[in-house]
Amino acid sequence: MTERHDAVIVGSGPNGLAAAVALAGEGASVLVLETEDEIGGGTRTAELTLPGFLHDVCSAVHPMGLLSPYFRTLNLEAHGLRWILPPASVAHPLDNEPAVMLWRSMDATCAGLGADGEAYRRLFEPFLRNPHGLLGDALGPLGVPGHPLLLLRFGLRGLQSAARLAGRHFRETRARALFAGLAAHAILPLDRLLTGSVGMIFALTGHVQEWPIVAGGSQGIPRALSACLGKLGGQIRTGVRVTSTGQLPPARVYLFDTSPNQLA
Numbered sequence: 001m002t003e004r005h006d007a008v009i010v011g012s013g014p015n016g017l018a019a020a021v022a023l024a025g026e027g028a029s030v031l032v033l034e035t036e037d038e039i040g041g042g043t044r045t046a047e048l049t050l051p052g053f054l055h056d057v058c059s060a061v062h063p064m065g066l067l068s069p070y071f072r073t074l075n076l077e078a079h080g081l082r083w084i085l086p087p088a089s090v091a092h093p094l095d096n097e098p099a100v101m102l103w104r105s106m107d108a109t110c111a112g113l114g115a116d117g118e119a120y121r122r123l124f125e126p127f128l129r130n131p132h133g134l135l136g137d138a139l140g141p142l143g144v145p146g147h148p149l150l151l152l153r154f155g156l157r158g159l160q161s162a163a164r165l166a167g168r169h170f171r172e173t174r175a176r177a178l179f180a181g182l183a184a185h186a187i188l189p190l191d192r193l194l195t196g197s198v199g200m201i202f203a204l205t206g207h208v209q210e211w212p213i214v215a216g217g218s219q220g221i222p223r224a225l226s227a228c229l230g231k232l233g234g235q236i237r238t239g240v241r242v243t244s245t246g247q248l249p250p251a252r253v254y255l256f257d258t259s260p261n262q263l264a
Contacts, residue, residue, distance in 0.1 A: 003250075006023065006251065008248055009030065013041025017229060039226060040222035063202065079224040090102035092177050106207055113170075117175075120175055134151065155197075158194065165199070165200075
């Protein structure tokens, strides 16, 4: 590969493709390289059991697909993406009692939490007065936040471990179980610092919008991003395994949508 580009992006997960679309939208020439034959990273769909039955290989539910501050600026529906919204975002099973549910309605969710319902409301309701402002600050690049008091309130709670946060606010099993299931998306032990913030973000997203799935499977997200990128003049090449910077064509900037270990 000898042609020159403004940006070369290694990895075609949603983050890599979103970066490619953002750069191409500003007039940059962009090339995305993907080691697999299919784009998408963890947002891939395949026939894993019987012909005609599609299964998401990794990620299946995408709260940030609708709520990401950047994704909200893209009209991916115009490129074939169709979301399906369930009645509730989460159903957490419990032994010998009904599952605990995360509904979009705060009242409905609190009604299922017994004595902890009002404590749950006090923890989350203040952030729902401006959820998009909070998500913009929490997910955006480092800098001066647009809503500093709101972000400070979130940070004071989210810096704690999920175990400590739930233990301080909830007395009964139902609310603690619901929060534990949400915080488990951190893929860390729940006594680690910052796991509380993951649980809080996932809970808040469920009250802003039901967690969506993609009609036809998660592969619809990278396909829509790819179509958007193609209209902007960007290129994607699959089946290219990058093992050395010497393989990369000349570019002004290189972006890696990989894990740190893969990059190293």
